[in-house]
Amino acid sequence: MSTTDSYAQNIPAPTLSDEPNIEAFIATINALTQRGIMRFASAAARAAALTAPVEGMTAWLTAERRLEIYTNGSWLVWPPQPVQTLQVSDAPYNVSTTTVDYTAGAWPRAVFLAPPSGRAFVTINASVSNTNTDTSTIWAAWRASGSLGFAYSNLVRTGLSAQGKRVVASKRSLLTGMTPGETITVIPQWNISSGSSSTAETLNGELLVEPCAT
Structure with a gap:
């Protein structure tokens, strides 16, 4: 029976007793992706790919050459710049x-x-x-x-x-x-x-x- 990861991140974790399920595997990949540092060509490319970002998402923007974190409804540069x-x-x-x-x-x-x-x-x-x-x-x-x-x-x-x-x-x-x-x-x-x-x-x-x- 499928469970979740051991770090309280709600990432699906199939067990050996589960039947093979490619959709469940993709769901695990997606859950891991949004919790890692995603990479996009630009802020525009990110906006097109992430139409509903969630709090704590992190993304590297290649064109802008900066890291940003989604906080309180906005993408903020990290670390903050003077x-x-x-x-x-x-x-x-x-x-x-x-x-x-x-x-x-x-x-x-x-x-x-x-x-x-x-x-x-x-x-x-x-x-x-x-x-x-x-x-x-x-x-x-x-x-x-x-x-x-x-x-x-x-x-x-x-x-x-x-x-x-x-x-x-x-x-x-x-x-x-x-x-x-x-x-x-x-x-x-x-x-x-x-x-x-x-x-x-x-x-x-x-x-x-x-x-x-x-």
């Missing part, structure tokens, strides 16, 4: 005491898919200064928004700051609570307490997103 963006130009500093997004042209957004862990480290690096007065401040920070409703914004927790002088610094924060497979956009921001582009400056800005594998 994303980096660099500041291109400075902000206009045309408003005060308001946190403003950099334009995508001045400092590109970092866009990534939330990993299975739902967590990612975000690091911001920059050289900031505001010499308008001895107490004038400037911030370089970021906020996050997601296609499925996730949003996060906290100037104090994510930002670098200088007061009346230049500061070169780096700040790393853990972004949590994301839905695996959700598209997350990390948007760089600026804020000054007073002054203008003649007194405030941000140089060498960098955003680095490191999705957590676990």
Whole structure:
């Protein structure tokens, strides 16, 4: 009488007393295939072959040269890959005491898919200064928004700051609570307490997103 494997994977395992059955043999092969690392020429070829993927399936894509795992309804790159963006130009500093997004042209957004862990480290690096007065401040920070409703914004927790002088610094924060497979956009921001582009400056800005594998 047929049974299943010894590792709780529900793979059909015929016994010696079973009559020969090619369909049962094929069912065993199929069960083994979907639990191994499948190989496809491309993501399009995979989509054509796997019309109803199940949680935990793993596939190597030859054209894209990457491994992906099916999690929470999405194929996610494994291990998760970091994303980096660099500041291109400075902000206009045309408003005060308001946190403003950099334009995508001045400092590109970092866009990534939330990993299975739902967590990612975000690091911001920059050289900031505001010499308008001895107490004038400037911030370089970021906020996050997601296609499925996730949003996060906290100037104090994510930002670098200088007061009346230049500061070169780096700040790393853990972004949590994301839905695996959700598209997350990390948007760089600026804020000054007073002054203008003649007194405030941000140089060498960098955003680095490191999705957590676990």
